[in-house]
Amino acid sequence: MHGSEAGTASLLFGLNPMWAAAILFLITYVVIMSEKINRAIVSLLAAGLMIVLGILNQEAAIQGIDFNTIGLLIGMMVIVAITRQSGVFQFMAIWSAKKVNARPWGILVMISLVTAVTSAFLDNVTTVLLVVPVTLLITEELKVDPYPYLFAMIFSSNIGGTATLIGDPPNIMIGSATGLTFNDFVHHLAPLIVVIMAMVLIPIYLIWGRRLRATPEARERVMRFNEREAITDYRLLKYCLSVIALVITGFVFAKALDLEAATVAMTGAALLLLLANLGRDAEHQSEHVLDSFKEVEWITIFFFVGLFIVVHGVDSTGLLRLLAEKMVNMTGGNLTATTMVILWASAVLSAIVDNIPFVATMIPLIKAMAPTFGGEQGLLPLWLALSLGACLGGNGTLIGASANLVVAGFAERAGQPIRFFRYTLLAFPIMLLSIAIGMGYLYWRYL
Amino acid sequence: MNARILMNPKPMTLRPTDTVAVAANQILKHHLRHLPVVDEQGRYLGTFSIYSLLKLTLPKAVLDKYGLDKVSFVTENLGDLAERFAGRCEEPVKNWVNIHEVAGPDTSAMDIMLLMLHGRTASVPVVDKTSKQLEGMISFWDVLEKLMAEKV
Numbered sequence: 001m002h003g004s005e006a007g008t009a010s011l012l013f014g015l016n017p018m019w020a021a022a023i024l025f026l027i028t029y030v031v032i033m034s035e036k037i038n039r040a041i042v043s044l045l046a047a048g049l050m051i052v053l054g055i056l057n058q059e060a061a062i063q064g065i066d067f068n069t070i071g072l073l074i075g076m077m078v079i080v081a082i083t084r085q086s087g088v089f090q091f092m093a094i095w096s097a098k099k100v101n102a103r104p105w106g107i108l109v110m111i112s113l114v115t116a117v118t119s120a121f122l123d124n125v126t127t128v129l130l131v132v133p134v135t136l137l138i139t140e141e142l143k144v145d146p147y148p149y150l151f152a153m154i155f156s157s158n159i160g161g162t163a164t165l166i167g168d169p170p171n172i173m174i175g176s177a178t179g180l181t182f183n184d185f186v187h188h189l190a191p192l193i194v195v196i197m198a199m200v201l202i203p204i205y206l207i208w209g210r211r212l213r214a215t216p217e218a219r220e221r222v223m224r225f226n227e228r229e230a231i232t233d234y235r236l237l238k239y240c241l242s243v244i245a246l247v248i249t250g251f252v253f254a255k256a257l258d259l260e261a262a263t264v265a266m267t268g269a270a271l272l273l274l275l276a277n278l279g280r281d282a283e284h285q286s287e288h289v290l291d292s293f294k295e296v297e298w299i300t301i302f303f304f305v306g307l308f309i310v311v312h313g314v315d316s317t318g319l320l321r322l323l324a325e326k327m328v329n330m331t332g333g334n335l336t337a338t339t340m341v342i343l344w345a346s347a348v349l350s351a352i353v354d355n356i357p358f359v360a361t362m363i364p365l366i367k368a369m370a371p372t373f374g375g376e377q378g379l380l381p382l383w384l385a386l387s388l389g390a391c392l393g394g395n396g397t398l399i400g401a402s403a404n405l406v407v408a409g410f411a412e413r414a415g416q417p418i419r420f421f422r423y424t425l426l427a428f429p430i431m432l433l434s435i436a437i438g439m440g441y442l443y444w445r446y447l
Numbered sequence: 448m449n450a451r452i453l454m455n456p457k458p459m460t461l462r463p464t465d466t467v468a469v470a471a472n473q474i475l476k477h478h479l480r481h482l483p484v485v486d487e488q489g490r491y492l493g494t495f496s497i498y499s500l501l502k503l504t505l506p507k508a509v510l511d512k513y514g515l516d517k518v519s520f521v522t523e524n525l526g527d528l529a530e531r532f533a534g535r536c537e538e539p540v541k542n543w544v545n546i547h548e549v550a551g552p553d554t555s556a557m558d559i560m561l562l563m564l565h566g567r568t569a570s571v572p573v574v575d576k577t578s579k580q581l582e583g584m585i586s587f588w589d590v591l592e593k594l595m596a597e598k599v
Binding site: 085087133136221224230410414415 | 506507508509511512514515516519520521522523527
């Protein structure tokens with residue numbers, strides 16, 4: 001077969017490497033989907049087996065890990081861990097609620113925008129972790145049903161995350177694998193995201209928004225909130241905002257400076273760690289640095305590491321190339337048809353299963369299609385379709401994205417649970433609407 | 448010395464359907480901190496405490512474990528808090544009970560003192576493991592009284 005270039009070691013039991021890899025890969029997927037075993041454990045174990053079974057040797061396995069994705073994720077997580085302590089996210093939520101005079105629908109729109117913009121630059125889970133508590137407090141003071149607010153926040157976090165390279169893990173992976181830059185994502189996806197965000201608010205308005213009411217006394221209580229009090233440390237806030245501005249500037253000029261995204265994020269993280277710990281003695285520094293590192297989502301990071309190895313193992317046997325050929329044959333080598341298949345399939349699949357392993361698998365598969373569509377440049381619509389499908393598809397069900405589950409957790413603890421079926425009934429069609437808009441956009445601009 | 452000797456075998460109790468208002472009045476009148484809640488068969492269901500009262504006076508959103516680190520931006524005055532408290536006064540206490548770690552009738556004095564220390568609580572319910580019956584309550588004052596009465 002193809003693929004021995006990845007450094008295949010001697011294979012155990014004389015199994016055909018392609019079959020061995022395919023079986024291991026399928027079992028890994030099923031176990032990840034069953035959610036009976038922590039996903040980091042599953043992916044690391046499967047990665048180990050890829051090597052033990054002789055499909056990859058260790059050197060080839062390490063080459064399979066996309067350290068640009070890993071570095072970018074860790075760097076941003078450290079920056080967020082420090083920034084969240086400044087209280088700036090609560091500040092933005094309260095400030096925006098007061099800007100609309102605490103009118104219930106106005107607040108829903110503003111909170112959605114804050115969530116979308118924040119998610120575009122930070123991890124979605126972090127964003128909702130920071131904004132949901134304030135939102136619940138505001139709805140409680142207004143005595144309005146928090147459900148529409150939480151529903152809108154799930155959508156805005158996933159939609160906002162689609163707009164930039166760093167907004168959502170699928171984009172980070174796609175960007176890293178294809179060389180699409182921060183500016184490329186903004187250029188190709190941000191205009192569409194603005195439209196989708198506006199369109200998604202329409203059904204939310206029709207279903208709930210027009211009936212949201214709050215008494216003048218309740219609104220007065222929210223207007224009395226003092227957002228300045230939410231800022232815990234002005235000095236820290238200044239450092240955080242400066243470093244974030246610097247990091248985003250770094251992303252924008254990454255190509256011109258010949259820098260990779262991980263370098264920008266990790267250097268930004270190190271700089272912010274330095275600034276935040278100025279004036280602390282060595283012992284306290286260790287304590288604070290450790291605290292920041294602890295907030296990195298290590299489960300996600302190790303999940304990625306294992307997954308990259310597993311997918312690389314499968315890829316090295318030539319299986320994904322074979323699948324890519326089959327898919328291209330199925331669509332008759334037609335770019336429009338292939339784009340649509342990828343868009344809709346990834347949307348529906350991402351609503352049901354974790355989009356990270358899906359995207360990790362699709363990347364080498366799409367890359368293998370390059371000869372059919374006139375080289376790497378010809379693949380752009382396919383990458384955009386994958387990004388849109390994988391990121392927006394997450395809105396379809398409550399388990400479609402980790403941010404959804406975090407919001408549901410808050411709702412549950414606040415005694416206002418979001419039920420799986422009730423959520424899906426509305427969310428799935430609204431998700432399909434967003435994909436349909438995306439389809440029109442891709443067709444109009446790229447096909 | 449074990450729980451059976453230390454405990455008050457006839458503690459004041461609440462029924463799960465008693466209202467928050469009833470519980471608050473008992474707590475204020477007798478200066479209690481913890482009231483065990485038992486069903487009609489005398490089985491222990493949880494404890495309604497001064498912490499339950501504090502909780503139900505605050506917005507739910509500030510109580511979440513991943514919630515807000517700081518709430519000084521909320522300018523609620525005593526009137527706002529009293530309004531929320533009054534609004535929840537007619538709720539049954541079962542909505543606000545906490546399940547405390549309990550002792551059995553044979554739990555040793557040292558274990559009970561450790562329970563109080565680590566749980567930062569001044570009273571421990573004594574519950575029969577199999578029948579789940581509330582046998583009594585041990586307060587820190589019971590323990591101190593017995594300690595000081597010992598001849599050394």
